[in-house]
Amino acid sequence: MLRSHAPRKLLRSTLTSQFGERLSVLSLFPLGSTRLSTTTSMAPQKNRVFVIGVGMTKFEKPGKEDFDYPDMAKIAGERALSDAGVPYSAIEQACVGYVYGDSTCGQRAIYHSLGLSGIPIINVNNNCSTGSTALFMARQLIQGGEWHLTIDILIISVLHTQYSIYTKFMDRTNPMDKHMEVMFNTYGMAAAPAAPQMFGNAGREHMEKYGTTPEHFAKIAWKNHKHSTNNPYSQFQDEYSLDQVKQSRKVFEFLTLLQCCPTSDGAGAAVLASEGFVRRHGLEHQAVEILAQEMVTDLATTFEDNSCMKMVGYDMTSLAAKKCFETAGLKPSDVNVIELHDCFSANELITYEALGLCPEGKAGELIDRGDNTYGGQWVVNPSGGLISKGHPLGATGLAQCAELCWQLRGQAERRQVPGAKVALQHNIGLGGAVVVTLYRMGFPQDASSQIAAVPTRAERLEGFRVYSVFQEIENKLQEEGVDVVKKIGGVFAFKVTDGPEGKDALWVVDAKNGHGSVSNDAGVSTSVVEVAGVCEVEHSTVHFILSLVLE
Incomplete structure (x- = not known):
């Protein structure tokens, strides 16, 4: 099991790759201990x-x-x-x-x-x-x-x-009764849920004043669904076409189901x-x-x-x-x-x-x-x-x-x-x-000392043979990330060379912060980077890197 105090020579081991891609372990960040104090101190009247x-x-x-x-x-x-x-x-x-x-x-x-x-x-x-x-x-x-x-x-x-x-207590004044009155006086009440009516009528007013079209609203939902495909915390991670957004079930007026929060x-x-x-x-x-x-x-x-x-x-x-x-x-x-x-x-x-x-x-x-x-x-x-x-x-x-x-x-x-x-x-x-x-x-001088991997488009990454390996690590962290972080406390940067069309990519496995993560553009502190040389992976299985990083 690789721990935060593992010797650096482990990172310099040279193995034989069956991926046909050269993979370098760039760095390991040991988990530093922080001594805490809750003692008070004088400070400016307006603290940052x-x-x-x-x-x-x-x-x-x-x-x-x-x-x-x-x-x-x-x-x-x-x-x-x-x-x-x-x-x-x-x-x-x-x-x-x-x-x-x-x-x-x-x-x-x-x-x-x-x-x-x-x-x-x-x-x-x-x-x-x-x-x-x-x-x-x-x-x-x-x-x-x-x-x-x-x-x-x-x-x-x-x-x-x-x-x-919704109204929780029916025996007292609804705190939004005055808001509902505004809507009733402008557009009336329809047989639809109150919240979609309130915001839908706001959009309706915008269309009447400025010529905005239903497609503009649909484009917003189309964008947000597309963005969520890259967010593991999202309730939904499905991508939809613009037509699918526009043609989903109508909730109120121009608002369709895929334009409403769940x-x-x-x-x-x-x-x-x-x-x-x-x-x-x-x-x-x-x-x-x-x-x-x-x-x-x-x-x-x-x-x-x-x-x-x-x-x-x-x-x-x-x-x-x-x-x-x-x-x-x-x-x-x-x-x-x-x-x-x-x-x-x-x-x-x-x-x-x-x-x-x-x-x-x-x-x-x-x-x-x-x-x-x-x-x-x-x-x-x-x-x-x-x-x-x-x-x-x-x-x-x-x-x-x-x-x-x-x-x-x-x-x-x-x-x-x-x-x-x-x-x-x-x-x-x-x-x-x-x-x-x-x-x-808050402290740009400290943040600027980080170097970031060049962002790599997801579709390009899928062409790398090791893509599935890091996907498996990411899945493992989502399931057991807190335990993994406690056991390892390290951040690993893997540079993969000789990928599709001779291009390179960088994967960063963070087994130190939060519940862990796998990314392609996380910061790496320049003060501790050690290029460990090219490590060619001996095994073409997911289990090899999982054992290196997660076990």
Whole structure:
């Protein structure tokens, strides 16, 4: 069994290849130990706040056996802690969000999945923006005030949800009654679920005002389903043609089934830390800074302008985005990658304009130019978005955060956005609240010391004979990744030469962080790289490399 302290000479062994491709083991990163301290220290009034660890479950259709919210919290929480390299005992405060759960679900999730340490646990519920609301609160606790003196780090677990927005308590006022009135006064009520009507009518208004077509909305769903094929956490990973999207079952007006988010269960988690904690524990290389973050709730225009676009959050989003860009000193063109709230294709389209990606009424042109996907101005929802990744209401905001942190670190595997430097997150909940967040690597000088493999298109990789080997390793990590990481604690880079048409490729097997991963463009620290020479693989079976890396 190969462990993190294995001699380097093991990596220099020369074997004989039956693949016809030359494979080099470039490096092994031993798992470093981090000595933790929860002692307090004086700091500026406004602390910088960083995400140092993220984790999530695969999103699933509700009803999966042994997938209750404490189980979800355990998986997501442990993955985030492992990613951060800190134990739960170091956590000093928890903000736990959920939708459609009883009052103290947060305690139940934390107590019996991560530990009983007596820390303050704050339960958060804000409809579909719950995840980002918990993130917003946790950041404030670290950023300033009396809490800053005692809080170095927090964990946020966002938990189990059910079908969709509905009235749970029939004996009291519905908190969205005023929103429904706006829709009733503009387009009336149809025999369709309320949420698709609300967002569908917002899209309908956009078409009437600006000439947008149903095909523009369908193109958004087509894109997001295509993106999700590279995301192992997505509820759905099927690719559809544009015609299949347009011809799927109609839900409301132009909105078809494949343009609507599914019913989902799942959890996400993030570990937040102050700058002092990050520096004391040498976490600069992985710390993603929350540059700016704004929450905006309903405005007078939400209800007074008789606009379904404004009723579902257009003005809230516009104001939150404007404040974020002003705070960060950035503009929309500085952003590279975006995760936004595409509960329905209509909401993604109108959100392009609300975020300032294009002038009002021009979202259709942005879509037709391909400026919302790889090769365009921005890559929007590389995870597959809510439409295909899934939407477990409370967990969505933390899943977005996780995706953007992976993108900025260069750890998003086949869905990696090349050169991603600035990321934007948009999360909305009707009733209402919008949270917009800007992220960037907190210590660029440390991040720039990483070298990344050149991104390789998936279709080209399939031509390599060792492709199936790394696919098998990836499957193994998805099944038993946490155990593998505990046993090995290393990152291996394999350079494969003399592939199809004489081309090269690089596979990175990360058996150190989170639950492990296999990628083709993850960062490798230049300070520890040792080119071990060409290692020609003796066995053409999957089991050889599995035994080298996983056993």
